[in-house]
Amino acid sequence: MDxxxxxxxxxxxxxxxxxxxxxxxxxxxxxxxxxTLLLWLCRKAFLGKVPFPVVHIDTSxxxxxxxxxxxxxxREWGLDxxxxxxxxxxxxxxxxxxxxxxxxxxxxKTLALREAxxxxxLDAVLLGxxxxxxxxxxxxxxxxxxxxxxxxxxxxxxxxxxxxxxSVADAGHARIHPLxxxxxxxxxxxxxxxxxxxxxxxFSRDGWRYRSIGCGPCCVPVAxxxxxxxxxxxxxxxxxxxxxxxxxxxxxxxxTMQKLRSLGYM
Numbered sequence: 001m002d003x004x005x006x007x008x009x010x011x012x013x014x015x016x017x018x019x020x021x022x023x024x025x026x027x028x029x030x031x032x033x034x035x036t037l038l039l040w041l042c043r044k045a046f047l048g049k050v051p052f053p054v055v056h057i058d059t060s061x062x063x064x065x066x067x068x069x070x071x072x073x074x075r076e077w078g079l080d081x082x083x084x085x086x087x088x089x090x091x092x093x094x095x096x097x098x099x100x101x102x103x104x105x106x107x108x109k110t111l112a113l114r115e116a117x118x119x120x121x122l123d124a125v126l127l128g129x130x131x132x133x134x135x136x137x138x139x140x141x142x143x144x145x146x147x148x149x150x151x152x153x154x155x156x157x158x159x160x161x162x163x164x165x166x167s168v169a170d171a172g173h174a175r176i177h178p179l180x181x182x183x184x185x186x187x188x189x190x191x192x193x194x195x196x197x198x199x200x201x202x203f204s205r206d207g208w209r210y211r212s213i214g215c216g217p218c219c220v221p222v223a224x225x226x227x228x229x230x231x232x233x234x235x236x237x238x239x240x241x242x243x244x245x246x247x248x249x250x251x252x253x254x255x256t257m258q259k260l261r262s263l264g265y266m
Contacts, residue, residue, distance in 0.1 A: 007182060012045045014142055014165070015126065018124055018176040018178075019046075024123045024124075025124050025125070026052050026053045026055050026120060026126070027055065027125065027127075028057065028126065030057075032199065032213050032214070033188070033191060036073070036198075037128065037190055037191060038127075038178060038179055039077070050077070054074070054080060056083045057108075059085070059095075059109060061095065061096060062215060063201060063210075065200055066199060066213060069197075086111050089107040094108060096217040114150050124174035124175070125176065132184060132243075142160055142165050142176065143160070143165040146175060149172070185237075188236065192230065198229060204226050204227045208221035208222065208224060209226060211224075
């Protein structure tokens with residue numbers, strides 16, 4: 001078994017383990033490369049179908065190409081897509097133009113996610129985060145409990161040894177992270193090997209492409225001529241900048257990210 005196949009098998013194992021443990025499971029999809037890989041692996045785990053709701057937390061500020069990509073794949077893959085927005089906050093004018101990044105992300109993402117979990121009655125959600133993305137995310141476990149107040153007790157997580165993943169009986173819900181062991185390059189290698197659809201924002205247009213995508217006001221493209229998955233992989237082999245360098249840097253600061261995640265942010 002080669003390394004990439006082993007990484008994929010480990011993720012499929014975590015996905016199936018989550019499905020076996022939790023009565024009501026969902027998967028979060030942001031339409032980026034990581035969460036699309038996660039969706040693909042869910043389909044791989046269950047014979048081409050995703051047998052639980054696919055939740056998109058929509059801030060209404062996503063890049064337009066992301067919505068087109070979402071709707072196309074939802075149709076082609078027969079997804080049970082649930083789009084959730086914090087309509088109350090949006091009606092009050094909450095957005096990147098009116099709030100600092102912590103308040104905006106908390107209102108439009110974290111509180112919307114809480115609404116989705118409670119509204120759908122979910123016991124657990126699958127997310128496509130990776131340890132190498134950010135130092136704060138490197139603290140996560142594969143099976144990560146959140147309290148009934150939606151909080152993350154980063155210092156109170158049980159150890160995970162020998163592929164034995166602990167469940168916390170009195171948790172409000174669980175976050176499951178099947179891609180923790182992937183690195184950015186691994187995601188692209190798996191995308192190429194499996195033939196996974198890619199959001200066109202990741203490919204060069206007029207000399208620029210997005211390396212990380214999300215809300216339009218918080219993302220900027222990077223200079224690049226990579227127009228295919230193979231070209232992206234070749235480019236990353238010599239890249240010296242971090243993956244999320246194109247994200248709003250006030251959010252990427254360790255204190256801000258730690259605060260967001262402790263409050264329930266993805």
